[in-house]
Amino acid sequence: MRSERLLRKRGERIFSVGSRGCAWRVVSGSVRIDRQAPSGEESFVSLAICGDIIGAETFLFDKYSFAATALSECVLVPWPEAAPPSAEAFLSTLTKAEHRAAEVIALRCGQAANRVHRLIMMLAHRLDAGVRDGSAALQVVLPSRQDMADITALKLETVSRIVSQLRQAGILDPLQRDGHSSLRQFMVCQLGTDAP
Amino acid sequence: MRSERLLRKRGERIFSVGSRGCAWRVVSGSVRIDRQAPSGEESFVSLAICGDIIGAETFLFDKYSFAATALSECVLVPWPEAAPPSAEAFLSTLTKAEHRAAEVIALRCGQAANRVHRLIMMLAHRLDAGVRDGSAALQVVLPSRQDMADITALKLETVSRIVSQLRQAGILDPLQRDGHSSLRQFMVCQLGTDAP
């Protein structure tokens, strides 16, 4: 087994525009993809979560044309895992990326509270609780408020207010860590993404 | 020469979710891509303009997974033109689509006036004036106000107001057609996309 598995902490750079490297599959955590404006500043483009492929453009250019940064602690493995990718694998990647892009676009429609709620639902993942209590609990590690703002095209103060609202509404339940309630890690206590 | 060339008027459907067909290259005009929500209603996903490929997912599923509608009168040709597409051609399509997605996402950032202005600049194309006056004039046929609103995540009244502003500011110059100034067809009289 190759040990090329990559681990990045929240906020760490995974790759930058123009550097060399391979494509990766996101095994856990979440990643933001940015493009670089001619001026050099980066702006949010897309989101990658568990199962998504990032950096596929390296097969064509062998340099990354986007930048990738960890939104939460995340694990990546080189892609494709073994043999050179089939045309089908490529197409599957293409269509998956298109669907993800569609979801990301949708995150910028509608009321702020809904947008943030939908983003959180996208990031949340089933918690295989080990316990057999049948309740399909969801857990989520939130990105920084600034990252959430970049994704939803809101301001960080607005996102902060909405996360507070969701907490008060009982939709988000902060995990307890040595007495403190975490600002990042939550249990998600409502299934629908359609808020008022 | 095959006559499979497709011509669609403004507002006409090009293909729908679930129907069979091939991929197309947009030769002229502009196209909106929508996805279908589980509820059945369609929501804007992406934009295709001159040179873009749409419906590439048919190579994998042979059914369209998005819907496409003409934003302005447009011409399409089957893709790939002749031989089965190479892996490179696929990848090129993938990365082009990613770049387009990046631009579309950016159309939902910042102030309304800037967003609309940037959209118009994306849609505008160089007018080979036939005349040798050297001025690289730009021309654009605008989509309906509602379509522009869907793309920029604004409301149609807001888009209408901003188009009026741009007209008054001399950035858009309505083409004259038998005495009337067109609401759709404009000369673009400013190069930068960075408004105040």
Added chain:
DNA sequence: CGATTCCTTGAGCAACCTCAAAAGCGGTGG
């Protein structure tokens, strides 16, 4: 335990939305 960075909360305001009415455009048929 500072120092730094991130997050929260408040107050006031501008931008954008909503609702509504009227005008413009395009087609159809008398």
Added chain:
DNA sequence: CCACCGCTTTTGAGGTTGCTCAAGGAATCG
């Protein structure tokens, strides 16, 4: 040709939402 219809666009007035600016509190790291 004109009258009429439906649809799109424009424009106005007023209300909300989300932004800006600012300050204080919580978390993280050396």
